[in-house]
Amino acid sequence: MAGVLDSVNQRTQLVGQNRLELLLFRLRGKQIYGINVFKVKEVLQCPKLTLLPQRHPVVRGVAHVRGGTIPIMDMGMATGQQGIPTEEIPECFVIITEYNRKTQGFLVSGVERIVNLNWGDMQPPPKGAGPNSYLTAVTRIEDTLIEIIDVEKILAEVAPTRDTVAAEFIDEDVRESVKDKSVLVVDDSSVARRQIVHCMQAVGLKVVTKNNGREALEYLESLVADGSDIRDHLSLMISDVEMPEMDGYTLTTLCKGNPQLQNMFIMLHTSLSGVFNKAMVAKVGADDFMAKFSPDELAQRINEIIRDEPRSE
Structure with a gap:
């Protein structure tokens, strides 16, 4: 685990021809999910969370990390799955990411490893997934289906931003x-x-x-x-x-x-x-x-x- 965390923390960019690196993680269950390492700032054991009044249910609290305060979202709940029980949160991990000029953390059950792939190996989600799917792509690694989460969809639902032009x-x-x-x-x-x-x-x-x-x-x-x-x-x-x-x-x-x-x-x-x-x-x-x-x-x-x-x- 320490090797995975160190690897994520040291990577800030990937230079290559149509290639990417995925950080693989689990929610509650056997399914493996992925997020581009390019968007990951840090991975750490879940810090102490402070509850916020009138928070969105997906936001399990805020954490103080390296001098800043960031919201921690339950990735499972955000994608319509079962959330992590409160008593299990201290044993879980937080993936700190930067999307759309904002920093936020995603609570996950476990972090697996980093894999290097070609974008050509990534396929669009199955058409049967429907318009409400939280996936942007899928791929297979060693006969295991990996699902890539549409984080922008999660953020648009949890913390909507204006999309109209003044x-x-x-x-x-x-x-x-x-x-x-x-x-x-x-x-x-x-x-x-x-x-x-x-x-x-x-x-x-x-x-x-x-x-x-x-x-x-x-x-x-x-x-x-x-x-x-x-x-x-x-x-x-x-x-x-x-x-x-x-x-x-x-x-x-x-x-x-x-x-x-x-x-x-x-x-x-x-x-x-x-x-x-x-x-x-x-x-x-x-x-x-x-x-x-x-x-x-x-x-x-x-x-x-x-x-x-x-x-x-």
């Missing part, structure tokens, strides 16, 4: 100029896609969505199969980084290496806010990046991109 960030001139233009939004989280779609619609853009990099690349290649310019079809692409089958880094690299797609403006939009690898973004040739999720900041930046866009006339 009036002062809506530019009517931009809305008029993009009324016939589209943006491609690529994200494996249904919650994240919905948030970005609302924001882009407020800006005035039509929106096409894809669930992962491979779907997006196939769509882009189909648009230019007739020899047309990608900018005749899309104003820009906004892509997540972590996605099954093909991640955002690889998608960007392949687009920038394709003469028919290389002129498309690409923004990487990720919940990896605290450890976001700027050097990696530059290496793959992305035009911009932004940490999730501020609708006003995103709208303001898209307005700037549209205003700076070269005019074809």
Whole structure:
């Protein structure tokens, strides 16, 4: 166990070609779940929890960790399963993560190990899982099914954030100029896609969505199969980084290496806010990046991109 904890604490980023590392953990039962090590700040034995009045049932309390106070959420309860009994909490573990500019801990029964995989080994959840599933992907390791939790969905339910754009960030001139233009939004989280779609619609853009990099690349290649310019079809692409089958880094690299797609403006939009690898973004040739999720900041930046866009006339 100490080796696993030390390994997590030392890792803040993974540089590779379409690869990721997963921290495997258990809730109450035999099923194994995974979370990207890139989003993990620390793993520790559950510290003493302080109860909060009128807290969300999923929040089992707050903990004081390294000079700060963070909420501790029961991962099992958050995904509709049975929560950890109060008397067992001291024997459990907390995975401290950073998502969407916020730090929070997730209470789990046990931590297993770290595995290194290719995003190509990750598959979308089965269609039968339904729209309310808390999974973004599944994979198999040594004949064991690993389920990847949609943490953004959990956070949106436990601590909802505003996804509407404030009036002062809506530019009517931009809305008029993009009324016939589209943006491609690529994200494996249904919650994240919905948030970005609302924001882009407020800006005035039509929106096409894809669930992962491979779907997006196939769509882009189909648009230019007739020899047309990608900018005749899309104003820009906004892509997540972590996605099954093909991640955002690889998608960007392949687009920038394709003469028919290389002129498309690409923004990487990720919940990896605290450890976001700027050097990696530059290496793959992305035009911009932004940490999730501020609708006003995103709208303001898209307005700037549209205003700076070269005019074809």
